[in-house]
Amino acid sequence: MNKYLLYPGCSMDSSARAYLESLNTILEPLDLQLDEIEDWNCCGATEYLGINLIPAYSLIARNLALATKQMDSVNGTGGTRTVITPCSACYLNLAKADHYMQERPALGAKVNEALSAGGLEYKPGTLDVRHLLDILVYDIGLDAIKRKVTRPLNGLKVVPYMGCMLPRPDYKHRWSDHEHPTELDDLLRALGADVIDYPLTTECCGGHMTQIGPETAFELIRRLIAGAHERGAYLMAAVCPMCQLNIDAYQLETNRFFHTHYHMPILFFTQLMGLAFGREPAELGIGAELVSARNALAHIGVEVPVTQEPATPRKKDEGLPMPRRWTRHEEKEAVK
Amino acid sequence: MTHNTFEPTIIGFTCNWCSYRAADLAGTARMKYAPNVRLIRMMCSGRLDPTFVLRALSEGADGVMITGCHPGECHYIEQNYKALRRYLLLKRVLKGMGIEPERVKLVWASAAEGAKFAAETTAFVEEIRKLGPLSWGKDEGGGMKDEIKNGDSSLTIHAERSSFEKEVAA
Amino acid sequence: MTERVGVYVCHCGSNIAGVVDVVDVANWAAEKLGRRGVIIARDYKFMCSSLGQELIEKDIKELGLTRIVVAACSPHLHEKTFRIAAKNAGLNPYLVELASIREQVSWVHTDKAVATAKAKAVVSGAVSRVIENQALEEIKVPINPNTLIVGGGIAGIQAALEIANAGFHVYLVEREPSIGGHMSQFDKTFPTLDCSACILTPRMVEAGTHPNITLLTWSEVTKVTGYVGNFNVTIKKKARFVNEELCTGCGICQEKCPKKVIDEVYEAGLGYRKAVYTPFAQAVPNFPVMDKENCTYFIKGTCKACEKFCPTGAIDFKQEDQLINLDVGNVILATGYDLFDARRVRNDGYGRLPNVFTSLEFERLSNAAGPTNGNIVLRDGKSTPKSVGIIHCVGSRDRNFNNYCSVICCMQGLKFAHLVHERTGATVYNFYIDMRTAYKAYDEFYQRVLEEGTLFVRGKVAEVTDAARNEREKGKLIIQVEDTLASKQRRIPVDMVILSSGLQPRRDSKDVGKLFGISCSTDGWFTEKHPKLDPVATMTEGIFIAGCAQGPKDIPSSVAQGAAASARVLDKILQKEVALEPVRASVDKATCSGCRICNGLCPFNAISFIEDDQVTEINPALCQGCGTCVAACPAGAISGTGFSNEQIIAQIDGLLMKNLEMV
Structure with a gap:
């Protein structure tokens, strides 16, 4: 039994539920046990780091400190000191905190000062922070994965999309290359898929630019979708909830913006693993994606049951009313 | 940060072909490292008679650094392995004598590794500083130690604090 | 104390004197080390200069010095110099000891007080040691002229x-x-x-x-x-599997050999050779070599076409190493050297993108005797490129790969640019970090290539990709680069990319x-x-x-x-x-107990055991002087000249300022 500590991150509960569901289906066949860090909190994504380093790192390091408390409770080989994250942003943040607390002792001291308020402490270097893909490829191994494949994805033309945050900056040299890592290619190939060389594999999906500069984000998304389309891919495989969300949820708007008609589904690599391990699409959250993968999977004879249409969409595309603004008097009253 | 004013005296044994040249290279490249180590040149780390180490420790050294070629790179083919054997044995003997075995350290440094030599030296001085003085025969050690003590203590060799650290500390 | 020691402290201009108070060191040595035999201590601007050496020679003669300590640079630099000086003055050269207060003191420390104190310790160590030095004679060995x-x-x-x-x-x-x-x-x-x-x-x-x-x-x-x-x-x-005595180099075997193999070495993977081959027409010697891995006879046991046709019967399948x-x-x-394997720079696409070539591939491509007879064409073997990008510093000057500059790549890139221009008329871009065209007539060549109209973009190429962003880029290789002179990101579509890969050991x-x-x-x-x-x-x-x-x-x-x-x-x-350093080990037969502990220690087989006397002996011609046996001898019967127990122990004591006032 391979045991690890799991830091799921916020998105696994919401937009990337399919990731979590599909991950859970591959644990047992791969003899993998993930113990969730108790009372974990948001890693702060990218926002805090831009404003003030100490609160940002403290927020992240709290999770690491909590994880060290659980190190002993996970008795097994290999994984007791290893925290794995399925999300690239979480992975980068956790790895970054561990790295900089060590490299800059003064920062480490400040962060620990903050943590001590909650009776916590984290000694940098105690834990190994690794991404799920890294564990699957290098600890579990491609051979072990290959042995579990009961429904090879032969003929499924897929582009591997690693995203930009996973391989860079690669503090601990975990990946084969910073710009053209091939771990995801190798994994998908092990599942039997027809993997297409995808030069855009580490290009940015736009991240949170969809919120603050949508036009920039749309262009980045367009390049990725167009690149996959031109190479004849049926679908894309993602390792990061953010990437998956951007390409899935913003594809329609991107098409609208550029007057294009791309239809490029994107699934989590764990969903494809689940399929290859013989699970049914519904168990893997397939069908929940906005750009449907039904036709793509039909190429290899996988039928995706029609999911229920979402509850009646709102008729008019207008915002909900905002709360009325406080008068100065009301505000004073409330503060009292 | 607390300042430890104890300045250890350390004897370093170097191999003529690798580590002594590493020290030369550190010099030529003007790398700065802790001034506490005084070097003795031998033809090979295999020349190291363990009694040299005991002699150094008994005559006032707080630590001894033994340096030689990397395994497989010995100028005399394999004599550094013999140094390694003696070193491991010596550590056990030291323990039996009531001396912290950490006072003796073996470092491999090739002729190209000036930076490594400098870094290892500085690190070892810090380790010995933490261990404190070797508790005998201190006062017979002579004037040198006092001179270092009387010198400007701020000189100590710690790497310059990065501006980032200063910023955070401020 | 019978030895008369002279201490000479070198300023080395300001190299030493800038950090170490050399005058203080000399005065201190004269005063404090007097009891150990120091009778004179001087400081001088440049000890290694002829005037400095004369100073020592004069003192040896006039003051009757028997031991010399020069506190200056590393012995690897000037030990020889001062040994010769001593010899000139009639003193055995091995009675000179260098105290390295430049490489080990002034260049690595900054605080003057601390550096001066350490310099004194180093000098003290050297003085103690030199007293134990013994006069030695060089060992002469003959030189084989081959x-x-x-x-x-x-x-x-x-x-x-x-x-x-x-x-x-x-x-x-x-x-x-x-x-x-x-x-x-x-x-x-x-x-x-x-x-x-x-x-x-x-x-x-x-x-x-x-x-x-x-x-x-x-x-x-x-x-x-x-x-x-x-x-x-x-x-x-x-084994060549070709008898060199009989072979005339006629080449019939190569002609008749039915097995075609990609030539990874000489043709850089772009061309073919036979299983029995000479790498190229002008090969010296002109005898072919049989490639055992690919020869049909060695694989299947039949064929021997070469043997059948060889007019002199030179093929010999039974030949052995x-x-x-x-x-x-x-x-x-x-x-x-080996050529840097450009596949390591995945961004540049070599191995993934067909029309990315390495420098050695291009050399073969442009060589009239090469696989395309000198036609510069794309990987399809037909189309001529209309635009070519040459990327410099592939794998060199890059901390991810090799930090050093590979020296030849700039000029090589220029040569390629010229050849592409001359033979295809294509537009050529050179992507460089810095142009390094030192040496005779090199920069003139650069100017010539500039005048030919080659375009130069200064910037490290970020990526070569076939992911087109617009119609102009479709079907091309796009070179993404920051043009640091124009302060712009550029995407330049080309048909062919040549990687000016670096050299590596x-x-x-x-x-x-x-x-x-x-x-x-x-x-x-x-x-x-x-x-x-x-x-x-x-x-x-x-x-x-x-x-x-x-x-x-x-x-x-x-x-x-x-x-x-x-x-x-x-x-x-x-x-x-040739004279060899007389640093050798020797056994004192009277003390040797015959325990044989040292016997297995010498990798040069210099140690042998004399059964008759039950003692060990060391052959000085084979001994390399490492001293491992000296350290191992429990009876203290082995002594090493130049690095004896007495010398090292004296140096330890000296470095630790032991008994400074007592001796």
């Missing part, structure tokens, strides 16, 4: 010819079937655009036919023992270094004795290096180094004998 040269590239060929022409015998060992090295693969040579084969082939032929040169191609050195003047080397001559043993006096290593350079007892830099290049003043000698006497094995360099520099190394070898040969 020379071994490893590597038959242009550097090795040059060295071999120089020595052979001087009348001495050379064994030239080459791993490949033919000598010629990388230069034989090139089309043109910068900056003069001489045809590479035209200038190289005559040299190869001369080396191949010279009566003083024994060519050992398809061979590798497997074992080296001995020392300067007296090396014994074992060479494995791999042969071990040759040679005695040589000196060795020149000219083992050359031979894959096995560290093993070869170990075999010959020389060291490599961290990158893997052979380390020279002095980077400026002794670039072809090594720390091991009698082993010399030349060409790219020492570091990246162009053809003129490789030739110059080959010639320089041969001059150094000739110098040794003509001296007929």
Whole structure:
């Protein structure tokens, strides 16, 4: 039994539920046990780091400190000191905190000062922070994965999309290359898929630019979708909830913006693993994606049951009313 | 940060072909490292008679650094392995004598590794500083130690604090 | 105390005096070390200058000094200088000791008080030690006049010819079937655009036919023992399966061989050869080699087409590897370089994108004798590129790969630009970090290429991709680069990309270094004795290096180094004998208990046990002076000259300022 500590991150509960569901289906066949860090909190994504380093790192390091408390409770080989994250942003943040607390002792001291308020402490270097893909490829191994494949994805033309945050900056040299890592290619190939060389594999999906500069984000998304389309891919495989969300949820708007008609589904690599391990699409959250993968999977004879249409969409595309603004008097009253 | 004013005296044994040249290279490249180590040149780390180490420790050294070629790179083919054997044995003997075995350290440094030599030296001085003085025969050690003590203590060799650290500390 | 010691503290200009209070050190030595025998201590601006040396010589004569300590630079720099000075004044040179207060003190410390204190300790150690020094005599050994040269590239060929022409015998060992090295693969040579084969082939032929040169191609050195003047080397001559006595080099076997193989070595993977082959038409020697892995006979047991057609019956399938043993006096290593494997730079797409070529591939592509007869075409073998991007510094000057500059790539890139221009008329872009066109007539060549209309973009290429963003980029290779002169990100679509890949040490350079007892830099290049003043000698006497094995360099520099190394070898040969450092171990038979602990310790087999006397003996000619046996002897019966127990213990005490006032 391979045991690890799991830091799921916020998105696994919401937009990337399919990731979590599909991950859970591959644990047992791969003899993998993930113990969730108790009372974990948001890693702060990218926002805090831009404003003030100490609160940002403290927020992240709290999770690491909590994880060290659980190190002993996970008795097994290999994984007791290893925290794995399925999300690239979480992975980068956790790895970054561990790295900089060590490299800059003064920062480490400040962060620990903050943590001590909650009776916590984290000694940098105690834990190994690794991404799920890294564990699957290098600890579990491609051979072990290959042995579990009961429904090879032969003929499924897929582009591997690693995203930009996973391989860079690669503090601990975990990946084969910073710009053209091939771990995801190798994994998908092990599942039997027809993997297409995808030069855009580490290009940015736009991240949170969809919120603050949508036009920039749309262009980045367009390049990725167009690149996959031109190479004849049926679908894309993602390792990061953010990437998956951007390409899935913003594809329609991107098409609208550029007057294009791309239809490029994107699934989590764990969903494809689940399929290859013989699970049914519904168990893997397939069908929940906005750009449907039904036709793509039909190429290899996988039928995706029609999911229920979402509850009646709102008729008019207008915002909900905002709360009325406080008068100065009301505000004073409330503060009292 | 607390300042430890104890300045250890350390004897370093170097191999003529690798580590002594590493020290030369550190010099030529003007790398700065802790001034506490005084070097003795031998033809090979295999020349190291363990009694040299005991002699150094008994005559006032707080630590001894033994340096030689990397395994497989010995100028005399394999004599550094013999140094390694003696070193491991010596550590056990030291323990039996009531001396912290950490006072003796073996470092491999090739002729190209000036930076490594400098870094290892500085690190070892810090380790010995933490261990404190070797508790005998201190006062017979002579004037040198006092001179270092009387010198400007701020000189100590710690790497310059990065501006980032200063910023955070401020 | 009977010894009379003189201490000389060098300022080395401000190199030492800037940090160490040299006057204080000298005064202190005179005052505090007087009881140990120091009768004079002086400081001087430059001890190594002739005036400084005269100072010492004068004191030896006038004050009757019996021991000298010079507190100056590292003994590796000037020990010899001061030993000679002592010798000139009639003092045994081994009674001089250097205290390194430059490399070990002034250059590595900044605080004056601390540095001065350490300098005093170092001087104290040296004084204590020098008193225990003994007068020694150099050991003279004869020099074998034969020379071994490893590597038959242009550097090795040059060295071999120089020595052979001087009348001495050379064994030239080459791993490949033919000598010629990388230069034989090139089309043109910068900056003069001489045809590479035209200038190289005559040299190869001369080396191949010279009566003083024994060519050992398809061979590798497997074992080296001995020392300067007296090396014994074992060479494995791999089976060629062709009898060299009978073969005339007619080439019929190659013609008739039915097996076609991609030539990964000479044609850089772009062309084909047969299973029995000479790598190229002008190969020296012209005997073919059978490639056992690919030969149909060796795989299936039938075929033998070559044997059937060979007019002289030279094919010999039963030939076996042969071990040759040679005695040589000196060795020149000219083992050359490997091309950086551009697949490592995944961003540049080599190996993924068909129309990305390496520099060596392009050399073959543009070579009239190459796989395309000199036509510059894309990987499809037909289309001529309309635009070509040449990327410099691939794998060089990049902390992810090799930190160093590979020296030749700029000029190589310019040469490629010129050839592409001349032969295809395509638009050529050069992407460079810095243009490095030093040396004679190089910059003029750069200007010429500029005038030809080649476009230069200054910036490190971020990526070569086939992911088009718009119609203009469709079907092209797009080079993404930051143009640092225009401060702009640019995407330049081209048809063909040539990677000016860097040079790197031979894959096995560290093993070869170990075999010959020389060291490599961290990158893997052979380390020279002095980077400026002794670039072809090594720390091991009698082993010399030349060409790219020492570091990246162009053809003129490789030739110059080959010639320089041969001059150094000739110098040794003509001296007929060489003086060895008398650092040797010896056994005091009266004290030896015959325990034999030391017997297994010597890797040079210098230690032997005399059964009759039940004592151990050390052969001084074989002893290399490491001292391991000295340290091991429980009876203290073995002593090592130059690094004796007494010397080292005295130095320990001295460094620790032991009993400063008491002696």
